[in-house]
Amino acid sequence: MIRYVTNRLMTMVLTLVAISVLVFAIIQLPPGDYLTSYIAEIQSQGEQVTADKIQFLREEYGLDKPLWQQYLVWATGLVRGDLGYSFEYNQPVADVVGERMPLTLLLNAATVVFIYLVSFPIGIYSATHQYSWGDHGLSFLGFLGLATPNFLLALILLYFANVWFGTSIGGLMAPEFIDAPWTLAKIGSVFAHLWVPVLVIGTAGTAGMIRRLRANLLDELHRQYVTTARAKGLSERRILFKYPLRMAMNPFIADLGSILPQIVSGSVIISAVMSLPTTGPMLLSSLRSQDMYLAGSFLMFLALLTVVGMFVSDLLLAVLDPRIRLGVKSAR
Amino acid sequence: MSQIPHFISTEPFDAEATVAVGSSVSERYAQASQARLIWWRFLRHRLAVVSLGFLVVSYVAILFVEFLSPYELSSRHTDFIFAPPQSVHLFHDGAFVGPFVYPLDYALDMETLKRTYAEDRSQPMPIRFFCEGETYRFWGLFEADTHFACPPQGGTLFLLGTDRLGRDMLSRIVYGARISLTIGLVGVTLSFILGITIGGLAGYFGGWVDATVQRVTEILRSIPELPLWLALSAALPLTWSPLLIYFGITLILALLDWPGLARAVRSKLFALREEDFVVAAEMLGASPRRIIFRHLLPNFMSHLIASASLSIPTMILAETALSFLGLGLRPPITSWGVLLSEAQNIEAVALYPWLLLPMLPVVLTVLAFSFVGDGLRDAVDPYQH
Numbered sequence: 001m002i003r004y005v006t007n008r009l010m011t012m013v014l015t016l017v018a019i020s021v022l023v024f025a026i027i028q029l030p031p032g033d034y035l036t037s038y039i040a041e042i043q044s045q046g047e048q049v050t051a052d053k054i055q056f057l058r059e060e061y062g063l064d065k066p067l068w069q070q071y072l073v074w075a076t077g078l079v080r081g082d083l084g085y086s087f088e089y090n091q092p093v094a095d096v097v098g099e100r101m102p103l104t105l106l107l108n109a110a111t112v113v114f115i116y117l118v119s120f121p122i123g124i125y126s127a128t129h130q131y132s133w134g135d136h137g138l139s140f141l142g143f144l145g146l147a148t149p150n151f152l153l154a155l156i157l158l159y160f161a162n163v164w165f166g167t168s169i170g171g172l173m174a175p176e177f178i179d180a181p182w183t184l185a186k187i188g189s190v191f192a193h194l195w196v197p198v199l200v201i202g203t204a205g206t207a208g209m210i211r212r213l214r215a216n217l218l219d220e221l222h223r224q225y226v227t228t229a230r231a232k233g234l235s236e237r238r239i240l241f242k243y244p245l246r247m248a249m250n251p252f253i254a255d256l257g258s259i260l261p262q263i264v265s266g267s268v269i270i271s272a273v274m275s276l277p278t279t280g281p282m283l284l285s286s287l288r289s290q291d292m293y294l295a296g297s298f299l300m301f302l303a304l305l306t307v308v309g310m311f312v313s314d315l316l317l318a319v320l321d322p323r324i325r326l327g328v329k330s331a332r
Numbered sequence: 333m334s335q336i337p338h339f340i341s342t343e344p345f346d347a348e349a350t351v352a353v354g355s356s357v358s359e360r361y362a363q364a365s366q367a368r369l370i371w372w373r374f375l376r377h378r379l380a381v382v383s384l385g386f387l388v389v390s391y392v393a394i395l396f397v398e399f400l401s402p403y404e405l406s407s408r409h410t411d412f413i414f415a416p417p418q419s420v421h422l423f424h425d426g427a428f429v430g431p432f433v434y435p436l437d438y439a440l441d442m443e444t445l446k447r448t449y450a451e452d453r454s455q456p457m458p459i460r461f462f463c464e465g466e467t468y469r470f471w472g473l474f475e476a477d478t479h480f481a482c483p484p485q486g487g488t489l490f491l492l493g494t495d496r497l498g499r500d501m502l503s504r505i506v507y508g509a510r511i512s513l514t515i516g517l518v519g520v521t522l523s524f525i526l527g528i529t530i531g532g533l534a535g536y537f538g539g540w541v542d543a544t545v546q547r548v549t550e551i552l553r554s555i556p557e558l559p560l561w562l563a564l565s566a567a568l569p570l571t572w573s574p575l576l577i578y579f580g581i582t583l584i585l586a587l588l589d590w591p592g593l594a595r596a597v598r599s600k601l602f603a604l605r606e607e608d609f610v611v612a613a614e615m616l617g618a619s620p621r622r623i624i625f626r627h628l629l630p631n632f633m634s635h636l637i638a639s640a641s642l643s644i645p646t647m648i649l650a651e652t653a654l655s656f657l658g659l660g661l662r663p664p665i666t667s668w669g670v671l672l673s674e675a676q677n678i679e680a681v682a683l684y685p686w687l688l689l690p691m692l693p694v695v696l697t698v699l700a701f702s703f704v705g706d707g708l709r710d711a712v713d714p715y716q717h
Binding site: 015018022023026027146147148152155156158162163257260261264265268269272284287290295299302303306307310 | 551553557564567649653658659672675685
């Protein structure tokens with residue numbers, strides 16, 4: 001088990017390093033850097049920028065160094081928790097970001113929990129009541145959920161909330177709590193607002209999860225050991241929970257790896273549409289204004305969320321499944 | 333208990349006849365090519381066939397966009413800003429007139445400053461068909477002014493309303509189809525080429541090439557796609573021409589899509605390399621090139637096409653999302669995503685809900701592609717049933 005965990009940990013760190021190189025390369029891609037547009041902006045306001053000042057700024061921000069040095073400075077800073085400097089806000093990135101990162105984490109975690117909580121009972125029901133009216137109805141709903149793109153769903157929800165209730169359902173907390181210190185009331189307000197984006201982001205993932213859990217469980221329910229258990233006289237409930245469900249849980253957990261990127265992607269666009277105080281809207285604006293360190297930190301943070309999430313799901317899987325824990329190739 | 337009469341056929345027994353009937357059917361089946369078999373299996377999937385028909389019609393339609401749309405892409409009607417959809421009527425005062433619309437009367441509500449339009453029910457204005465309307469350059473090649481349907485003489489024809497500049501939504505959606513529908517095809521073609529080449533190299537050479545490709549695909553698959561797409565498209569220079577941006581976006585979409593295909597190609601190659609027919613071909617002295625293209629590729633090409641057709645809707649959605657967020661295509665290029673980006677302001681949408689209409693073709697196309705993809709995937713699987 002320890003060997004498995006260390007192996008998996010090594011892979012995770014290497015993946016993160018590779019992603020950081022990729023992210024750094026991407027934020028360097030736009031022609032010119034933030035200073036170029038900054039200088040252009042100053043000049044357009046009719047002020048002169050001397051060559052000395054430009055040189056000073058360049059050195060100040062480390063933009064005169066070769067690329068690999070800039071990367072090293074940035075990457076080591078990330079490890080130490082120093083996220084770099086936001087040119088647009090003239091503040092360290094960590095100060096600009098503020099509550100956004102924890103709120104993003106909360107939003108994504110809540111979506112994962114939502115997906116599992118909803119798809120688990122529905123998946124079991126659909127599999128044990130195959131081809132019943134309930135099963136057909138739920139399958140149809142799931143199909144709709146899979147087909148509707150989430151940001152369009154968010155738009156539709158916003159529209160109807162506006163038309164029917166005359167209120168905006170955007171945001172993650174009541175207006176009076178924004179920038180207020182964390183109190184119980186604020187936490188309550190966040191949870192009261194959280195369900196709408198969670199529902200929107202989680203719909204597609206839930207629908208997919210139900211489909212897979214149902215298929216897996218159906219496969220298991222037709223195995224001979226189930227017949228044997230039934231012949232022995234075990235109760236239906238005990239038959240279901242003792243073996244087939246445990247077997248079907250395996251892909252259920254492993255799927256976290258494939259739905260996490262989907263959830264994180266979804267949360268970015270949904271928070272832009274619903275103007276949530278998470279990383280999404282700020283990532284967009286920083287990309288538009290080429291505020292490279294801010295954008296890079298956000299990209300790294302989102303990648304970190306995904307990769308760590310996958311790591312956790314692998315650990316869970318190892319705890320659940322001795323074949324993986326002991327490094328035995330599963331025999332098909 | 334009544335006795336059921338025992339049935340006796342009086343016709344002379346001809347053993348040859350039954351064999352002949354059976355064999356003509358089974359022979360047709362046995363002699364059919366693989367492509368034909370796949371087609372037959374595909375036809376059984378009703379929803380997929382209907383969807384395929386819908387897609388074919390749509391793709392043929394985008395060839396004649398200028399002819400089909402009543403107005404030009406960017407023609408403005410400053411008197412009709414945010415005009416609601418006009419409905420087509422057939423009967424006026426109980427008499428049949430043919431398809432016609434009532435003219436719109438514009439008034440500004442002085443209290444809410446909301447534009448209100450009312451139908452003037454007194455005079456019907458028949459829609460003209462195959463008529464001369466606004467001139468356009470067909471495919472940018474030659475000038476023409478024939479439209480399928482034109483606004484009535486001296487009237488307007490806004491079947492889906494107008495936007496904030498008084499541009500006809502229907503025309504813009506029709507023009508947008510040209511961009512939105514092709515971007516998925518171009519993107520998938522690019523990702524197909526990338527996937528086959530890279531996956532093929534990994535599968536054929538194995539060793540360190542394979543290990544590298546495996547790691548790269550794993551890393552690419554573990555990054556959330558949308559933020560990366562956003563970052564890449566933000567890196568496209570503002571000075572690029574619209575056409576370059578278009579290809580830039582398709583390339584970006586393809587760059588994150590190929591890992592899935594490459595993985596499929598690689599695993600198929602690994603599995604097939606050990607098959608007897610490959611060994612036989614090697615024994616006969618076939619070159620690696622011939623083995624790959626003649627013996628291996630046809631074996632999983634249909635699978636690849638099926639899985640590629642499933643990633644077209646993903647790409648269409650991705651482009652829509654990018655343009656919606658303002659980081660994808662930019663006006664004057666008009667795709668459905670660009671049209672939807674006008675619907676970002678929810679207050680405007682609440683007043684003028686027809687701004688959300690470009691959503692409809694997006695959802696329809698995505699659904700159709702998913703059905704066709706599902707149907708194809710089932711059809712190419714020879715072990716089904």
